[in-house]
Amino acid sequence: MLKNGLRNFLEQQYPEKELRSWFDPLTIDYGDLEKSVSVAFPHAFFGTWFTAHGKTALEQAVRDYISPEVVVLYSTPLSEPAPVSASNTPATPCVSPAQEKTAPSVSKVAVGSQFTFDTFLHNAKNVFPVASAKEVAKAEIPPKYNPLVIAGPSGSGKTHLLRAIAHQILKQRDESALFLGNIEDLAALYQDGSPGARFEMRKQIVQKDFFLLDDLQRLEDFPILQEELIALFDAFHDNNKQMVFCCTGGLTTHDFLLPNLRSRLEWGLMAQLKPQDMDIRIKYATNQLKENQIKLTNDQIILLCQRFEDFRLLQGVLLKLAAFKELMQTEVSEYEFNQIIEHTDKTKSTPLTSDIIINVVAEHYMLQPKDLLSEKRHQKIVLARQIAMYLTRTLLGSSYPALGRIFGGKDHSTVIYAVNKIKNFIVKNKDTKLLINELKEKCLTATK
Template sequence: MPQELDAAPEAWSRVCAALQSQLGHDAFQNWIEPLVFVGCEHGALQLTAPTSFIGTWVSRNYGDTIRQLFCKNGIAVSRIEFGVAPAGAPRPAAVRVVSPEPRPAALAPEVDLPASPLDGRCTFDNFVVGKPNELAHAAARRVAEGVIEGGSVTFNPLFLYGGVGLGKTHLMHAIAWEVRQQNPEARVLYLSAEQFMYRFVSALRFKEMHGFKEMFRSVDMLMVDDVQFISGKDSTQEEFFHTFNALIEQQKQIVISADRAPGEIDGMEERIRSRLQWGLVVDLHPTDYELRLGILQAKAEAQLEKNPGVTIGAGVMEFLAHRISSNVRVLEGALNRLFAYASLVGQPIDLDMTQECLADILRASERKVTIDEILRKVADHYNLRMSDLLSARRARQVARPRQVAMFLAKTLTSRSLPDIGRRFGGRDHTTVIHAVRKIEELRATDSQIAEDVELLRRMLEA
């Protein structure tokens, strides 16, 4: 077998990592992530794309870059051949992206956002507010005002949590931008929990713990994104705990984000969970139809200013807001792709073109509900914690909602019974069968259960 056949899959993984770094999250997600590596032989790189348009766009705009990156990885690619995945065909498992090893971060004396650059689009002015996120938006604005004025801390910490693409990172960037613009003297440090860990490990390795502590404890506001990343990492949690306490004692602001509530982050020390709940904990709920439509209209206006020759037909925005409900990033990526296609081929954006251009996204969006979403909605409805539903507790006030959640997981997702059982605290599939049958019986005899199940189903499918 030629050497290039052995090395090509790993090379493609590294090329993807480099492209993700060069192109940025949005462009990578829109154009590179949908591609599937097939093979590389005799100088021909073979990929499949969801649509012929995506393959053509990648070839024209990124073909040279991809060939150069393969060359850097020791494989000569003279041409790229794109096939189109048949409609409805199962997508092969994604190639794992091998990111380059993180370099030890220099512990620079300045603390003005040294780790993570801010996205200039993520400001308060560009944040579309609706019922699912209005509390989080108001709290973020209040925190920014407090840091700008240098007065007493209102909520400390501010803890924002929710699923992917609901606006957590946007609000954190917006807080940092507002503070930087209104009070340039304020010392603000924004970074991900992963970067916090890398800086900590680097400080230990190079015996720079004094500089590390000085950097993190001399700021006016510390912002840590995706704090769930440090769960299970004891040494990093220990340093985070001491940093947290030091800043609280100095009346300095802390803003934290995660994908779940503090009490639901497995592997997080109890003392840290407790401190994360000291201030204000805000859940960013999944977007509703009205909010998605508002976001689309705002983004479309900005796109139309940059592409004055493009027109949008009636019903397109409403169609997208209805069909793509997973998260805002997917929604924005779909709109960006439509404008790119329209400007490339010189056609108006109508419903037919939308369905053709976004065929892969629309197929993926048909499965709207996940077990995590079901657990969250059921827990909220019955005023429980997600951890209660996953626990071994058998009290009726916990067991019945757990059975409702299992019933919804069976009827609204394509997960198998064993998969559902494992997701519900490692239970056997027979427990799921019993729960489904029990709720089916109760729906016919208990009007309250029937009403609860119907309400939750509508909320999850909205």
């Protein structure tokens, strides 16, 4: 849950492909120590690479998303977490050569007990896809609908339904009969591209009786898998073994699919999930708040569900509220609630950007936006630049490295100094506080 919330936060600052490389392989959860987050690497070598490519960004995101007081603990799956500060290097314990060279396995299935049909909230508009999923989960031979393709927009519940099917199948069959994963999992199994290794992996997979694959749209990033997927499809279909695929959008929207693969996917049943309605969002939010013992008023719950029509965004803001309460060990005040809402809200017609903030500040000081991005050291320009950095940090949650890049490649320490300087001015000077509030209002108004 925490990982999903952090990823939603990081998506505002980093490209999708970058996050897939250094963020997605991590295992992230709350640490055993108070005010700590545990981060596990898939293996020691990844930890060494991560130090250079993702460590600074992750730690800054943890501080911005949860609290500056949170400590990040690093480990590999075979080691105990070792605490590190924001400036320390993560521990990368040794792994034996035998462990490093373990062949890819397709036997382990991680479904998650929370992903069941009972916990999938829906109303009349999504009765058909849910009924289709339940029918497939009966594991009849031969299967009635093969393949079942569950499509829908991001956040509509495709992954939940896929895992609910798996959860139901595992009540009747051993986990060795089931393949459950996404396109990246499949790509990892085929990381050795040699024909012999590819054939051996295919032989392992087709021994399963059920093939459940998520994120079919990600095939665009792994085009080499399309031919292999056709071979797997034929093997499962010819042997009356159930297949279920999930994808964002309909098949017709993915023009990168090979015609032979597309036609096979269209043989079966397409079930289209629609976005969750207001009543479902309120029910989900109420359940989550109750589970995490977070006290919000009815008006606040309605406000949340009105602003965040995208279900994933709603999940993200609920995770953030839960993380704040758990790590800070205090109730969510009205002020903190409003701050979290404002920093997460994407309902504005025009998103707030650093360019808008820079333009607003430059106009106030009768300067050109390019002056704030320059190396000019005139007192008026320096102050305007520092205020713009502070506002960008406060309103957008930008990391210090990101701020440095935005403002013409400024040094990390320069950015920190600027933000802290304005923070101190606000505390000590009433006029500065009024000015910052006025500029904040102008920035937010400029997006409407």
